[in-house]
Amino acid sequence: MKLLDRWKILIGQSIVLAPMLASPFTEAGQAQLAADDWLPQPNSAPPAFKNTLNASDAVNVYAAHRSHSSHSSHSSHYSSSGGYSAPRYSAPTTSYYSAPAPTTNVYRSSTPSTNTITTPHPSTTRGAMPVSAPVAATPAATDVSMLVRRVQLALMIKKYYSGAIDGVLGNGTRGSIMAFQADSGIANSGRMDTPTLNALGIAIP
Amino acid sequence: MLRRDTQFDVRHVVMPKLLKVVTPEELIEKGITICAGKADFDDLILWMAAANESYHEQLMTLPVGGFLFQEEVTPQSSCGAIILAAPRDPEVVQPGDVIAISPDTNVVRVVYRRKANSNLLFMTDRCNSLCLMCSQPPKDVDDRWHVDENLRLLDLIDPGPEQLGISGGEPTLYRDGLLAIIRHAAVTVPEKALHVLSNGRLLSDSSWIADLKTLGHPNITWGIPLYADNARDHDEVVNAPGAFAETMAGLYNLHRAGQQIEIRMVLSKLTVGRLPEWSHFVFRNLPFTKHVALMGIENTGLAKKNYEALWIDPADYQTQLALAAHFLDIRGLVVSVYNLPLCVLEPTLGRFYRQSISDWKNLFIDTCQACSAKHACAGFFKSHSPRWQSRNIHPLSLQELETLQGAPYEVA
Numbered sequence: 029m030k031l032l033d034r035w036k037i038l039i040g041q042s043i044v045l046a047p048m049l050a051s052p053f054t055e056a057g058q059a060q061l062a063a064d065d066w067l068p069q070p071n072s073a074p075p076a077f078k079n080t081l082n083a084s085d086a087v088n089v090y091a092a093h094r095s096h097s098s099h100s101s102h103s104s105h106y107s108s109s110g111g112y113s114a115p116r117y118s119a120p121t122t123s124y125y126s127a128p129a130p131t132t133n134v135y136r137s138s139t140p141s142t143n144t145i146t147t148p149h150p151s152t153t154r155g156a157m158p159v160s161a162p163v164a165a166t167p168a169a170t171d172v173s174m175l176v177r178r179v180q181l182a183l184m185i186k187k188y189y190s191g192a193i194d195g196v197l198g199n200g201t202r203g204s205i206m207a208f209q210a211d212s213g214i215a216n217s218g219r220m221d222t223p224t225l226n227a228l229g230i231a232i233p
Numbered sequence: 234m235l236r237r238d239t240q241f242d243v244r245h246v247v248m249p250k251l252l253k254v255v256t257p258e259e260l261i262e263k264g265i266t267i268c269a270g271k272a273d274f275d276d277l278i279l280w281m282a283a284a285n286e287s288y289h290e291q292l293m294t295l296p297v298g299g300f301l302f303q304e305e306v307t308p309q310s311s312c313g314a315i316i317l318a319a320p321r322d323p324e325v326v327q328p329g330d331v332i333a334i335s336p337d338t339n340v341v342r343v344v345y346r347r348k349a350n351s352n353l354l355f356m357t358d359r360c361n362s363l364c365l366m367c368s369q370p371p372k373d374v375d376d377r378w379h380v381d382e383n384l385r386l387l388d389l390i391d392p393g394p395e396q397l398g399i400s401g402g403e404p405t406l407y408r409d410g411l412l413a414i415i416r417h418a419a420v421t422v423p424e425k426a427l428h429v430l431s432n433g434r435l436l437s438d439s440s441w442i443a444d445l446k447t448l449g450h451p452n453i454t455w456g457i458p459l460y461a462d463n464a465r466d467h468d469e470v471v472n473a474p475g476a477f478a479e480t481m482a483g484l485y486n487l488h489r490a491g492q493q494i495e496i497r498m499v500l501s502k503l504t505v506g507r508l509p510e511w512s513h514f515v516f517r518n519l520p521f522t523k524h525v526a527l528m529g530i531e532n533t534g535l536a537k538k539n540y541e542a543l544w545i546d547p548a549d550y551q552t553q554l555a556l557a558a559h560f561l562d563i564r565g566l567v568v569s570v571y572n573l574p575l576c577v578l579e580p581t582l583g584r585f586y587r588q589s590i591s592d593w594k595n596l597f598i599d600t601c602q603a604c605s606a607k608h609a610c611a612g613f614f615k616s617h618s619p620r621w622q623s624r625n626i627h628p629l630s631l632q633e634l635e636t637l638q639g640a641p642y643e644v645a
Contacts, residue, residue, distance in 0.1 A: 079520035079564070174264060174274065177295060182261045184288055193294050229262050 175230075176201065179220055182228040183208060238342045239325040244308065244316040245299075249335040251344065251382065252278040252298050252315070253389045256328045257285065260297075270388030270421040274298070278315065280328045301326065317341060331389045333382065344382070345390045351591045352390070352397055354383040354414060356404040362432050363472040364458075366499055366536040366543055371402055380410030387414070387421050397422075400430040408435070412444055419450040426452040428495075433457040434476055436483030445490035454523065455487055458497040460504050462514035470503050481518075488521050495524040501543040505550040512557035516564050525561050527554060528589075529572035533616035540620065548625040551579040558585050575610040575637070577625045583637040590614060604628035606637075 173195030180201055183189035189204035202218040209216050214223045225232060255277050259267055265274065278299040281289055293300060299315030306318040315334070317326075320341075326332055329347030345352050356379050360371035397418070404411050411429075418427060427450060435441075457480065461467040464477035487494055496515055498504060504511070515522060529547060530536060536543055558568045562585070570582055571589035578586055588611045595612040604610070606629040613622075629637075 079516065178261045178264055181257055181292075181295070184291060185257065185261075185285075190291075193291050195296075229258075231263050231266070 175220065178230050179205065179225070179228060182230060186228075235346075236322060236325050237346075238340050239320050239322040240339050241301075241317040241321075241326075241341050242305065242319045243334065243339045243341070244318075245313055246315055246334050246336045249333070250276075250298070250315075251385050251389055252276060252332050252334065254278055254280055254301060254326060254328050254330045254332060255297075256280045256282070257292060259328065260295075267391070268389045269392040270417075272388050276389060278317065278332070329391060331386055344386055347391055349591065352395065354386065354397060354399045355379055355401060356383070356399060356411065356414075357402040357406055359406050360401065360403040360432075361406065361434060361473070362403070362476055364535070365470055365472060365503070365539040366501060366530055366534075368531045368534040368536065369400075369402065370534045377407060377410065380407050380414065383410075383414050384417055387417050390422065392422065392424070394424045394426070396426045396428055398428045398430065403432060403435070404429055405431050405433075405435040408441075408444075412448065415448050415450050415453060419448065423451050426454070428454050428456055430456045430497075432471065432476065432480060433483030433487065434473075434479035436486050437479040439486055439489075442486050442490045445487070445492055454493045454495050456495040456497050456526070457484060457487070458499065459484075459511070459515070459519075460498060462507060462511045466503065466507065470499075470501075484519060493523045494519070494521065495526060496522050497526045497528060499528050499530055500545075500547070500550060500554065501530050502545040503542060505545060505553050508550070508553040509556045509560065512560045516561060516566065520566075522566055524567045524569065527558060527568065527570050527585075530621075531572065531614045531616060532618060532621040533614065544621065546625075547573055547577045547623045551577070551582075555579045555582055558582055572611060572614070574613065574623070574626060575606050576604070576627050576629050576633075577623045578637070580633075580637050587611070598622075598626070600626055600628060602628075605631050606634055 176197050177193050177195045180189055180191070180193045180195075183201075183204045184193070186208065188208045189201065191198075191200040191204075197220075205220070205224065206216050206218045208214075208228070209218075209224055212224075212227050214227060215221075217224075222232070253268055253272065253276055255267055257279065260277070260279070265272055265277075268276065274296050275298045277297040278301050279292060279295065279297050281292065281300050281302045283303065285292070293312055293314070297314070299317065302316070302318040303323050304319060306316060308316075317334070320326060326341060326343060327346070327348065330343050331345035333342040333344050344355075357376050358369070358372040358374055359376070360367075360369075363371065399411070399414065415427060415429075418425065433455070458471075459467065459477075459480060460470040461477070467477040467480070468474050484494060496519060498508075498511065500508075512525075515525060530543060554570070558570065559581070562568045568585045569587050569589075570578065570585045571587055573586075575586060586609075588609060590611045590613075594615040596615055596617065597607060597610075597612050598617070601607055601610070601612070
């Protein structure tokens with residue numbers, strides 16, 4: 029063959045094959061275009077498809093006695109990517125029910141006096157109800173008064189106490205506690221000690 | 234079957250509120266620890282039993298959030314606390330329940346029921362799909378307040394192990410709210426297993442993966458429906474083009490994030506045709522599935538309108554159901570069959586059967602009175618009608634129970 033013909037064949041074939049060089053860029057294929065840092069994208073690789081036929085730790089289902097629970101060979105051996113840690117989302121402190129009922133305002137303005145409770149009440153208001161109430165808002169004094177109330181309630185049901193359920197450890201309450209302790213064979217201390225609380229059926233805290 | 238709301242005579246409600254119903258005895262015994270999370274006495278409503286009437290007056294001096302009476306109560310001007318009285322249906326609200334009250338209505342909703350076999354955190358009425366058999370037809374409303382209500386609810390429920398559902402609508406539509414609820418549950422009630430029902434479509438966004446990895450919840454499962462092994466059939470069932478691709482991408486993202494996945498299938502005329510192929514697809518492409526749930530259809534919501542497209546007598550698909558269930562079971566996937574009456578089930582499927590219908594929405598028909606398996610049967614949905622009844626409904630005899638394989642006492 030003459031040299032010119034060889035050259036024509038060579039050039040012709042090159043022209044035909046040239047589009048093949050660009051083919052990697054025409055596919056939206058598995059090989060992703062890497063980012064500037066050339067690192068693999070950790071969250072976009074396909075997950076492992078280990079199943080009971082091809083997993084290296086798969087149990088031979090024909091040999092083993094089938095149990096009810098699934099085999100742990102299904103769990104992916106996919107390594108977790110370190111590095112990125114999402115910021116912790118804390119529960120919103122906005123008052124819940126952020127869609128206010130339209131009648132609320134009417135109710136408030138027309139009958140303001142019924143909004144307050146006449147009974148002694150801890151510090152929480154009837155306004156916004158924060159979801160994450162700080163612990164400091166419930167002082168220890170309130171815990172004690174609640175415990176006294178529970179004691180007074182229990183004594184009332186057992187007919188030892190008939191005064192007000194006011195959370196105050198006064199003479200009447202103390203007297204009722206002592207009477208209960210005497211009847212129950214507990215040391216007569218007049219205090220809300222553990223045997224007394226147990227006998228009244230009050231779990232602590 | 235018990236309703237979830239009823240009307241009361243309501244007094245002194247100034248803002249929407251969740252209240253925990255508590256008896257004086259429980260208040261004595263447990264105090265505020267009756268609630269699982271941060272709560273105080275203002276969140277309690279005291280159950281005023283008629284038997285205790287002699288000391289009702291003293292009880293009303295307690296600084297609780299309100300008082301609940303089963304009978305009518307004469308108004309007492311001295312007390313400004315919330316009063317609920319004279320319920321139309323006195324069985325609905327019981328001690329231990331958490332109720333939601335609002336100033337604009339006298340309907341009291343039970344958002345958590347102590348004696349229920351399933352409690353639900355309802356996220357939203359919105360959904361991005363429109364499945365033909367949707368039992369909770371979506372509404373286009375801004376109901377973000379559900380998120381706050383659920384966060385508050387988690388603080389007031391009973392401590393102790395149980396399964397809590399998270400559903401809607403589509404829970405992932407309120408992404409930050411859903412993540413906050415799961416994180417709050419992990420902190421407040423980690424002993425409760427969470428079961429999120431989602432179509433998984435929005436999870437195709439891979440930015441979810443990092444958020445899900447940091448959830449830190451010890452026991453959460455994602456229940457994702459897949460209705461076919463191909464896009465055309467699945468998209469037809471969910472009435473949303475592109476849904477199949479998005480759901481598959483979402484499933485893989487969930488797996489990348491290390492989440493437990495349950496695949497759900499609703500058995501209807503549109504889905505049973507390729508049920509064996511579907512089971513093959515699930516095994517090959519989603520082998521990390523922890524649980525497969527094959528469910529009978531509920532005649533409610535949009536399913537009623539689409540009766541012609543959906544209805545097939547369960548007796549006519551037992552063969553495909555058995556093929557699919559046994560195919561997956563022998564390959565190591567856990568399979569359950571839900572929402573079918575026990576008498577129409579193929580006997581070999583007995584051990585996959587679960588009593589799955591929530592006790593607030595199930596019922597039995599006259600034929601069931603003579604059945605010896607009523608204690609183990611899921612029954613029918615409250616929405617049941619003769620149109621949706623299999624021709625094979627019959628009372629099971631003890632002999633038939635013996636041939637039904639599997640333990641009849643397993644519960645969903």
